[in-house]
Amino acid sequence: MNDKFASWPHRVLAVVTGALRAITHLMLNIPERPMRWAQRVLGGQRIAWLFLTPNLIIFSLFTFLPILINFYYAVTGGVQLWPSERPFIGTENFQKLFACDNYFDYSTCDQDLFWRAIYNSMKFVSIQVVLMVLFSLITALVLNRKIVGRGFFRSVYFFPVLLSPVVVALVWRWILLRDGVLNAIIESMGGEKVLWLLDPSWSFFWVIFVTVWAQMGFYTLILLAGLQAIPRDVYEAAQMDRASPWRTFRKITLPLLMPNMIVVLALALIRAVQTFDEVFVLTGGGPGSATTFLVQYIYNTGFAQQIQRFGLAAAASLVLAVVLFILTMAQLRASRSKIDG
Amino acid sequence: MANRVVQFLTRTRGHGRFHLTDWLTYGYLTIGVFLMFGPVMWLALSSFKTEAALLQFPPPLLPYGPAEAEVEGYDRPLPLYRVEKEDGSETIMAQVRRIGLIAQMVDPDDPGTIVKVNVKKRKRVEEFQLATENYSDLWRQFDFPQYLWNSVFITIVATILTLIFNAMAAFALSKYQFRGRTAVFLFIIGALMIPPTIVLVPTYLVVSGMGLLNSPWGVIWPAIATPTGVFMLRQYMLTIPDDLIDAARMDNASEWRIFWRIVMPLSAPALAVLAIFSVMWRWNEFLWPLIVLNRSEEFTLPLALNAFQGELKTQWNYLLAMTVLTLLPVTFVFAFLQRYITSGIASAGVK
Structure with missing residues (x-):
């Protein structure tokens, strides 16, 4: 009687490990024969293609094919999803997006929400990224000091990074x-x-605050890794020369931290341009369209409204892609010039 | 001034004395603890409050709520009040109804006689109430188990497939010399430069063309080939000595056996890091499931939370409990595996 109760966890454990062992066994043995056959046909090195196939199929289907289709969507109209049913309309989508009497006043634009979103995104990115880098840097410098419980404090700042954006917003x-x-x-x-x-x-302020709150720990970690890689003796030499702390910071810490700073700046920029989740749940883009950003415009135009204007959404995606491309290129150039120089 | 600030920020050598800069440091860190943990703690505390307690303003810190009592002759439990009598003493009475500034109250021990009391002379009785029904109701009344299952299914299946497929690609790219290797590598790394947000519409077409709309597989397939994963695993596999693989070939092991029996076990640390990240990514993902999954029985937890808070009258007590349950697994993973996570980010800049 007693024995029966004592043994049930063991039995569950035995079943689970047995199942796992069976699965790994099958994973090992089922591909064995086809693989040997493929080895004979393809030869020793070309077998690599077989290992690459699943990944390449998925990348092609869900990343590279969509890029090509996106161009097609951008030059076709209508509300149909299937490409062959969409009429070709040339650059009409772009003309529509860019039809403005006065580019500095989005209410004169045909797609005033698009320009509102661009204007909001620009404002958001320029403020948020500066604050993000600034606070990550301060936090990293503080955590780099000789403090009690550094591991604990580091995880405190890192914790929100792991939360779902929806949870953060709620x-x-x-x-x-x-x-x-x-x-x-x-x-x-x-x-x-x-x-x-x-x-x-206020809602614009909170959108910035909450995104910085949620993501800061990630960049802090990258900067902290950079700070800890700076050799101690450089600082000791500076102390010998009686360099002031400010001078030490400007002449030693900042230059040596630059590679990490550039990585942080680039990642924060690229991420900020694509902000969606937190804002969507926190403010829904409102009040009005005060916190509607570029990705939300794409989502609203293509998916959320009754009439799904895929063409317009695709054209707006291309604008976003151009922005991201420029930012990525700037990052590559900056990091290269840093390494060369 | 600038010197002071910077001195505070950059001093790495601590002496015996507790300097002003140390005060500032610990001040900053203490504020940080409050600001970073506080909001989540507040959410967790609030999730144990009853619906009535949640409506109170200002909100009580701990889950206190208005006390109620069953009184003979009344169908519903009546709220209890502490009433100040004319002689200055206090008794506890139940309120039957309130008309203007006068409340009609009864003594629970003497339900027959109604006493009229000025509303200013009475104060609510508060008692500690842990509203665990916020949690238990989720299992009974709502589709919560369904959402949980959807999230768990997507997370686990996607992570397993991510590990196997990415490890296969990484193995091919690190241990074979074949024509086109560099091209394939660049092709995969190129995918890093294309964030999913800019191909939303056409990816939606591909997924719907494959009949995967409103199916967990519509979320799983596009997500499992992660360029960061391939890159990370490849860098790790490059450190596995080729001799081991050559020795296995001597023993007439097939390439698949080499991969499954030698390379996979040796890459366990890198696979663990990727597994943790994959779990986080899939568990927290929002925009793509939002587009692909439109039927509420297919919702993942983030989608359910979003739908729940968008309703006209938000039932915060359930929403809060559901939020806590959503963040709990991630918090546990973090608590036990944070060393892997932080070292993974610090070395590869993965997120």
């Missing part, structure tokens, strides 16, 4: 509600309630 939505804890704190200090996410400027 965590902050809950705080920023009208009757949320932030308003409670403000009221207890004698202030008045603020409708954080219904005010355009």
Whole structure:
């Protein structure tokens, strides 16, 4: 009786390990014969193609083929998804996107939301990336000091990076509600309630704050790795020469950290241009279109609205692709000149 | 001033004395702990509050809620109040109804007589209430088990396939000399430069053309060939000595056996890092599932959360509990495997 109860975890364990062993056994033996045959046919080195096949098929189907189709979508119209049913309309999609009386006033544009999204994205990227790099740098410098519990503090700053963007957005939505804890704190200090996410400027602020909060730890980690790679004796030499801390920072730390800074800057830029998840759940792009960014414009145009304007969405994707291409090239150039120089 | 700030930021050598810069450092770190952990802690605490407690303003820190009592002669439990009597003493009474500034109250021990009390003379009785039903209801009333299963299925299957397919590609690119190797490598690395956000529409076409819309496979297939994964594994496999493989060939092992029995086990550390990342990516993914999965029975947890909060009247008590359950697995993975994660990021810049 007692024996029966004692043994059931063992039995479960035995079943699981048995199943795993069987699966690995099958994975080893089923491809064995076809592989030997392929080896005879292809020869020793060309067998590599067989190993590459699954990956190449997936890359071709879901990355490279879509790039080609994207161009086709951009020059066709209609609401059909299937390419052969879409009428060719040339550059009409682009003309539509770029039809503006005055480029500095998006309300004069045919696709005013597109320009609003571009303007919002530019504003967002320029502020967010600066803050992101700045706070990651400060945090990395602080964590690089001789402190008690560095591992703990490092994980504290890193923790939000692992959270789902949706979770991040909900965590902050809950705080920023009208009757949320932030308003409670403000009221207890004698202030008045603020409708954080219904005010355009405040919601823009919170979008920046929340994305920096969520992603900062990742860049901090890269910068920290760079700081720890700087040899100690360089600092000791600077101390011998009685260099001031500011001078030491400017002449030693910053230049030696530059490669990592460039990586961080580039990754943060490319990521910021593509911001979607957190903002979509936090503000939904609103109030109005105050926090609608480029990727959300693509999503709204192609997928969220009743009439799915795939052509327009594809054309906007190409604009985004051009932006990302320029940024990536700038990064490559910057990192190369850094290595050469 | 600038000197001070920088001194604080760059000093790496600590002496015995507790300097001003140390105060600033620990101040910054303490604020950091509050700012980084605080919001998630607040969410977790709130998820244990009853619906009534969640509506209170200002919100109580701990899950306290209004106390209620069953009173004879009344169908519903009545809220309890601490009432100040005229002689200054206090009793606990239940409120029957409130009309303007007057509340009609009864003593629970004497349900017959109704006493009229000015609303200013009464205060709610609060009691500690752990609303575990926020969690247990999820399993019974909602499709939560379905969402959980969808997320788990996508995460596990995609991770296993990612590991096998990427390791195969990495093996081919690191251990064979064949014509076109460089080209293939560049082809795969080139995919790194193409973020999924710019090919949303055509990838949607491909997936729908394959009949994978509203199917977990529509999320799994596009995700499993990750260029970062191939790159990471290839760099690691380059360090495996060729002699081992040559020795196995001498013993007439097939190439597949070499891959499965020698290269895979030896790449275990790199595979572990990739596995952790893959689990994180798939568990947290949002935009692509949002496009591919439109039927609510196929929703993953992030999609369910998004749909739940978008409803006209958000049921925050369930939403909060569901959010906590969504972040729990990631938190556990982080707690136990953070060394792998941080070293993986620091060395490869993977995310």
